Amino acid sequence: MSRIEKRFAALKDKNQAAFVSFTMAGDPNYDTSLDLMKALPKAGVDIIELGMPFTDPMADGPAIQLAGQRAIKGGQTLKKTLDMVTAFRKTDDETPIVLMGYYNPIFIHGVEDFIANAKAAGVDGLIVVDLPPEEDDELCVPARAAGLDFIRLATPTTDEKRLPKVLENTSGFVYYVSITGITGAATPDENAVGKAVAAIKEKTELPVAVGFGVSTPEQAAEIAKVADGVVVGSAIVRSMADALTVAGPPKKSFQKDVISAVKKLANATKRARK
Amino acid sequence: MTAHAPNSFRTGPDEKGRFGTFGGRFVAETLMPLILELETAYNEAKQERSFKAEMENLWRNYVGRPSPLYFAPRLTEHLGGAKIYLKRDELNHTGAHKINNVLGQILLARRMGKTRIIAETGAGQHGVATATVCAKFGLKCVVYMGATDVERQKPNVFRMKLLGAEIVPVTSGRSTLKDAMNEALRDWVTNVEDTFYCIGTVAGPHPYPAMVRDFQSVIGWEAKGQMKHAEGRLPDVLVACIGGGSNAMGLFHPFLDDADVRIIGVEAGGKGVDTEEHAASLTGGRPGVLHGNRTYLLQDEDGQIKEAHSISAGLDYPGIGPEHSWLKDMERVEYVSVTDDEALKAFTLCCEMEGIIPALEPAHALAHVAKIAPEMEKDQILLLNMCGRGDKDIFTVAEALGTEI
Ligand SMILES: Cc1ncc(COP(=O)(O)O)c(C=O)c1O
Numbered sequence: 258m259s260r261i262e263k264r265f266a267a268l269k270d271k272n273q274a275a276f277v278s279f280t281m282a283g284d285p286n287y288d289t290s291l292d293l294m295k296a297l298p299k300a301g302v303d304i305i306e307l308g309m310p311f312t313d314p315m316a317d318g319p320a321i322q323l324a325g326q327r328a329i330k331g332g333q334t335l336k337k338t339l340d341m342v343t344a345f346r347k348t349d350d351e352t353p354i355v356l357m358g359y360y361n362p363i364f365i366h367g368v369e370d371f372i373a374n375a376k377a378a379g380v381d382g383l384i385v386v387d388l389p390p391e392e393d394d395e396l397c398v399p400a401r402a403a404g405l406d407f408i409r410l411a412t413p414t415t416d417e418k419r420l421p422k423v424l425e426n427t428s429g430f431v432y433y434v435s436i437t438g439i440t441g442a443a444t445p446d447e448n449a450v451g452k453a454v455a456a457i458k459e460k461t462e463l464p465v466a467v468g469f470g471v472s473t474p475e476q477a478a479e480i481a482k483v484a485d486g487v488v489v490g491s492a493i494v495r496s497m498a499d500a501l502t503v504a505g506p507p508k509k510s511f512q513k514d515v516i517s518a519v520k521k522l523a524n525a526t527k528r529a530r531k
Numbered sequence: 532m533t534a535h536a537p538n539s540f541r542t543g544p545d546e547k548g549r550f551g552t553f554g555g556r557f558v559a560e561t562l563m564p565l566i567l568e569l570e571t572a573y574n575e576a577k578q579e580r581s582f583k584a585e586m587e588n589l590w591r592n593y594v595g596r597p598s599p600l601y602f603a604p605r606l607t608e609h610l611g612g613a614k615i616y617l618k619r620d621e622l623n624h625t626g627a628h629k630i631n632n633v634l635g636q637i638l639l640a641r642r643m644g645k646t647r648i649i650a651e652t653g654a655g656q657h658g659v660a661t662a663t664v665c666a667k668f669g670l671k672c673v674v675y676m677g678a679t680d681v682e683r684q685k686p687n688v689f690r691m692k693l694l695g696a697e698i699v700p701v702t703s704g705r706s707t708l709k710d711a712m713n714e715a716l717r718d719w720v721t722n723v724e725d726t727f728y729c730i731g732t733v734a735g736p737h738p739y740p741a742m743v744r745d746f747q748s749v750i751g752w753e754a755k756g757q758m759k760h761a762e763g764r765l766p767d768v769l770v771a772c773i774g775g776g777s778n779a780m781g782l783f784h785p786f787l788d789d790a791d792v793r794i795i796g797v798e799a800g801g802k803g804v805d806t807e808e809h810a811a812s813l814t815g816g817r818p819g820v821l822h823g824n825r826t827y828l829l830q831d832e833d834g835q836i837k838e839a840h841s842i843s844a845g846l847d848y849p850g851i852g853p854e855h856s857w858l859k860d861m862e863r864v865e866y867v868s869v870t871d872d873e874a875l876k877a878f879t880l881c882c883e884m885e886g887i888i889p890a891l892e893p894a895h896a897l898a899h900v901a902k903i904a905p906e907m908e909k910d911q912i913l914l915l916n917m918c919g920r921g922d923k924d925i926f927t928v929a930e931a932l933g934t935e936i
Contacts, residue, residue, distance in 0.1 A: 315720075322704075361830070361834040366833075389560050415564065
């Protein structure tokens with residue numbers, strides 16, 4: 258069983274939804290970012306999504322765009338992101354790690370090398386926003402052959418006819434994008450999300466996590482009632498931006514502030530079904 | 532990376548939207564159903580006599596096509612070599628080739644029942660063309676433009692406003708054309724129901740590169756006929772400037788299988804391709820994936836996209852249409868670059884010799900013509916795509932020349 262499978266199975270036994278956090282690797286710098294990453298599991302994070310910064314994140318809203326810019330400015334590279342995973346794995350061999358980003362940095366790194374290095378570092382899965390099923394030969398097929406999960410986004414525009422194509426090569430879990438729009442932009446309609454998740458679950462055994470507009474503990478709790486996982490990105494990333502000094506470097510209270518925001522979201526998710 | 536030459540250079544893209552390894556559909560899942568729908572709608576429209584007839588009618592009566600093919604006698608004499616002809620797309624309504632493509636896409640949008648049109652623009656020419664056609668058809672128009680470009684292309688910003696468009700200055704990233712395109716894509720992901728994204732060049736995900744090329748090919752087909760009429764034969768050399776590559780592809784495509792025609796694309800060399808400040812993606816970049824397709828890009832070792840630089844806002848883009856990338860690797864088309872300074876010299880030369888104020892974009896093409904024409908025989912023919920007029924650029928040029936207006 259993969260780390261992702263194990264984690265979802267354990268949570269299912271407890272009748273809990275998984276709390277999935279998104280942070281940008283290297284935001285605002287390597288050391289701060291790694292320290293925060295290490296503190297996430299204890300704060301209640303079940304799966305860590307780690308963003309790979311890119312200059313042109315076409316599906317992201319302002320909060321995550323700025324996080325990527327801070328990371329790039331701080332010297333983050335794809336290699337350093339993989340180094341972060343390696344460092345994290347020295348102290349935690351159980352929390353699943355999913356890398357999320359855009360294709361170009363991977364393509365430039367070299368697909369074969371990237372897969373081998375990610376695997377060796379202890380990465381469990383990949384979400385690559387600009388690789389739809391139509392481009393599966395690029396990365397999805399070789400990554401899965403190497404034992405990495407390829408987690409696909411399903412969206413409100415993915416209709417019944419298209420859904421099987423989206424699910425075909427998906428593994429790990431399905432990531433349902435709860436809004437048409439960019440990360441952090443709108444608020445999802447829980448009713449519609451519930452229906453969409455149910456429709457996906459009719460076609461697959463995989464767990465379904467929901468993200469893209471979830472920003473408060475209340476919303477997280479509502480989503481946790483209808484989905485197997487709740488993904489929160491922009492809200493956490495915003496709490497990170499708030500914990501920076503005007504000049505840029507993190508405040509002394511950075512870690513405490515961010516972890517406290519994460520805990521509220523994680524607890525709401527865990528308590529939702531009680 | 533020269534592959535075996537195909538039987539024809541005019542058959543691409545394949546069903547996956549690829550020109551060799553370039554092109555493709557690298558978009559978020561939210562957009563995937565939309566570009567598939569667009570592809571179907573375009574393929575249907577293409578077959579229909581009525582679609583073509585409507586477009587041709589508007590090209591003639593609204594845009595002013597066919598654009599003339601003009602023999603430039605004083606330029607020819609001054610350069611002392613090949614005969615120089617200009618394909619005068621700068622005479623089109625709105626002052627550039629951009630409207631050829633916009634008309635096609637907006638007619639398609641209307642067929643698809645879309646009511647809101649979005650576009651990205653750099654120099655503002657594509658934005659103006661889009662705002663114009665939207666005004667004509669009573670469609671809502673939103674134009675994304677980098678905040679830097681809003682500043683340096685003020686006349687076009689005002690024109691778009693007069694035409695009823697909403698201009699959104701983009702401050703994300705580094706506030707130029709690339710960021711405007713990101714922002715337009717973000718808008719499209721958000722407003723999937725009623726919105727049509729009218730892309731201004733032969734880039735973006737399939738089917739855009741092929742569709743925009745088809746609409747712009749009117750330039751090349753006309754030129755082919757006009758040249759045969761004027762000289763009884765095809766030109767020896769074609770030259771066009773390249774931002775994303777739409778005016779160049781429009782001129783080149785009908786000639787790609789005419790092996791005797793030498794074809795040259797001119798990129799913006801900015802302050803020199805050996806500096807950090809240029810926009811020559813083919814000369815100074817390498818293949819990568821951005822804005823929905825694989826193509827040559829200006830980028831660093833980590834795959835982060837670099838900002839382009841050119842005196843011409845319309846050429847200031849770190850990528851290029853995927854079909855050009857393929858034509859480069861196949862060695863069917865030559866790609867060269869010209870610096871800001873060389874373009875400025877050609878700009879004044881054209882004003883003084885032919886009484887034509889060119890846009891800074893085709894001034895790049897003319898600068899290359901000025902380099903090669905003197906070395907050619909007097910009975911050889913050189914055809915340059917004069918794809919835009921320079922009214923929009925007079926402030927930039929005045930500043931570069933140190934003149935106050
Ligand atoms: C007059 C003119 N020429 C050329 C371009 C560059 O675009 P393309 O390479 O797609 O023709 C522009 C873009 O704004 C333009 O306004």
